[in-house]
Amino acid sequence: MQSTASIEQQLDCHKVLPKFIKIPTRDSKPEVQLIFSKKDASPALLQEETPNHDTLLQDDYVRATGCIDQIVDPLWKDICMDLLNMMGPASVLKIxxxxxxxxxxxxxxxxxxxETVxxxxxxxxxxxxxxxxxxRYFPAL
Incomplete structure (x- = not known):
């Protein structure tokens, strides 16, 4: 019977995401090689391949506040600010x-x-x- 630690080590080997490397040469067409080794995938390389989620959210927030600034109706502008604070920038960007x-x-x-479905x-x-x-403005609603 195998120990739990050795089974976990074997499972860890299968959790690595594949990465693609193109190897072009003058005489042949480019080939694609899959590498599944943890040693070949450095943490710095993996960070470069995945976009920073916080940066994307910040971009949406900036876009949403820019859209709110363009709203002429002060009541609708206030509602959109509430939506931004309660539900995030994606909600404002929709409506x-x-x-x-x-x-x-x-x-x-x-x-x-x-404007849209x-x-x-x-x-x-x-x-x-x-x-x-x-x-807040119309308590009877």
Whole structure:
């Protein structure tokens, strides 16, 4: 019977992601060689291959705040800021171009004109968040 440690060591050998290396020569076509060894894949190389998730989120945040700055309607701008703080930049990037229309506190209804189907679906799915944001200004909603 094998020990647990040796089985874990064997499993660790199979967890390495393959990387591709192109080896061009003058007389032959480029070949692709798969390398599965942990020794060949340095941590620095692996970090270069994967994008930094924090940087991508920061880029989305900057884009979202830039979009919010372009909104003319102060009420819609405030709602989008609430969405940014509660749900993150992806939510704002989906709906910032939409427009607030008429709303009725009696029917608890608000009209929002959406530019895309994706924005429309988002508004329908998260209407309670938008209504919650409007509730500060219109408690009857």
């Amino acid at each position: 910032w171009g939409s427009k607030l229309g008429e709303f009725s506190s009696q029917d608890k209804r608000i009209d929002i004109t959406c 994706e924005a429309e679906e988002f508004v329908q799915q998260y209407d309670f968040v938008i209504l919650g944001s409007l509730h």
